[in-house]
Amino acid sequence: MKKALIPFVLFLIMTGFLFKGLFLNPREVPSPLVGKPAPAFSLPRLDQPAKTFSPKDMLGQVWLFNVWASWCGACRDEHPLLVELAKTGLVPVVGMDYKDTATDAEQWLTERGNPYLLSAVDADGRVGIDYGVYGVPETYVIDKAGVIAYKQIGPVTLESLRDDILPLVKRLQAQ
Amino acid sequence: MIKKYLLGLTSILLLAFTLQGMTHEAEPLQSDAAVEAQVQRLATQLRCLVCQNQTLADSHAELAQDLLQEVREMAARGMSDQAIIDYLVARYGDFVRYKPPLNKTTSLLWLGPFALLFIGGIGLFVMLRRRQAMQAELPLTAAETRQINELLK
Numbered sequence: 351m352k353k354a355l356i357p358f359v360l361f362l363i364m365t366g367f368l369f370k371g372l373f374l375n376p377r378e379v380p381s382p383l384v385g386k387p388a389p390a391f392s393l394p395r396l397d398q399p400a401k402t403f404s405p406k407d408m409l410g411q412v413w414l415f416n417v418w419a420s421w422c423g424a425c426r427d428e429h430p431l432l433v434e435l436a437k438t439g440l441v442p443v444v445g446m447d448y449k450d451t452a453t454d455a456e457q458w459l460t461e462r463g464n465p466y467l468l469s470a471v472d473a474d475g476r477v478g479i480d481y482g483v484y485g486v487p488e489t490y491v492i493d494k495a496g497v498i499a500y501k502q503i504g505p506v507t508l509e510s511l512r513d514d515i516l517p518l519v520k521r522l523q524a525q
Numbered sequence: 526m527i528k529k530y531l532l533g534l535t536s537i538l539l540l541a542f543t544l545q546g547m548t549h550e551a552e553p554l555q556s557d558a559a560v561e562a563q564v565q566r567l568a569t570q571l572r573c574l575v576c577q578n579q580t581l582a583d584s585h586a587e588l589a590q591d592l593l594q595e596v597r598e599m600a601a602r603g604m605s606d607q608a609i610i611d612y613l614v615a616r617y618g619d620f621v622r623y624k625p626p627l628n629k630t631t632s633l634l635w636l637g638p639f640a641l642l643f644i645g646g647i648g649l650f651v652m653l654r655r656r657q658a659m660q661a662e663l664p665l666t667a668a669e670t671r672q673i674n675e676l677l678k
Binding site for chain 1: 574575577587588591592595614615616617618619620
């Protein structure tokens with residue numbers, strides 16, 4: 351009798367693993383960049399193409415680095431949240447307009463509001479490769495020393511902002 | 526006559542431009558056959574992170590084309606296979622490699638099948654031993670002995 355239960359128990363264990371698998375996100379690939387200095391770059395600004403932005407301009411403060419594009423569907427979902435976040439003034443958000451055209455990007459920001467301190471323009475996606483970007487939107491939390499503390503792949507949600515990003519930002523700001 | 530000729534020429538030109546517009550892929554800088562061979566070799570070992578279950582060689586995602594272009598430029602600069610793979614792993618993690626390296630996080634993946642085989646082997650061994658023991662201990666009844674003797678006669 352007991353022996354007959356063994357396959358059933360094995361089956362339950364396997365089902366348990368498979369069930370857990372249903373709720374895992376295969377797109378969440380751990381980034382090797384967390385804990386490393388944010389890759390340096392110098393890119394033109396969207397609003398003033400003559401000026402450039404470089405991550406070292408933000409040294410000394412905690413900031414969010416948000417990779418976005420006007421062609422990106424999921425960016426549409428997170429954008430209102432970023433606008434709200436910008437209103438609170440809790441943390442500066444720098445955008446990177448990824449493989450986009452200036453006209454589309456400008457129009458997007460005019461229509462939906464501009465939550466960004468500024469947006470850097472990565473027209474050919476080169477800097478994106480340095481940051482390991484493979485799905486827009488992606489958001490990085492970068493600390494005062496310019497080290498990447500967290501990477502969010504996919505849109506920022508209310509939950510991820512409340513439970514992960516903002517607590518981390520507060521902790522880093524207190525440092 | 527000339528009108529007809531012009532019309533034909535225009536349609537051919539139009540067709541040519543349309544076809545050109547359709548073939549939208551990264552143009553290989555086929556300057557060097559060795560570089561191209563290295564790119565192709567690496568393309569089958571690297572994962573397209575957008576499609577996840579395709580190599581760079583198989584994928585037509587835009588990011589895959591960008592990465593391929595990046596690999597091509599690195600190859601043209603004379604970087605070795607290992608250096609190029611290391612460059613991408615530093616940015617995208619081990620997941621970018623189609624064949625995962627053996628390390629702490631992948632140990633279960635690499636060793637798991639052998640562990641299962643080992644456990645299965647032990648199970649099989651124990652079961653066979655038990656069955657053998659059972660067979661050996663089974664004494665013949667008097668009737669069976671008689672039957673055997675009868676048959677062997």
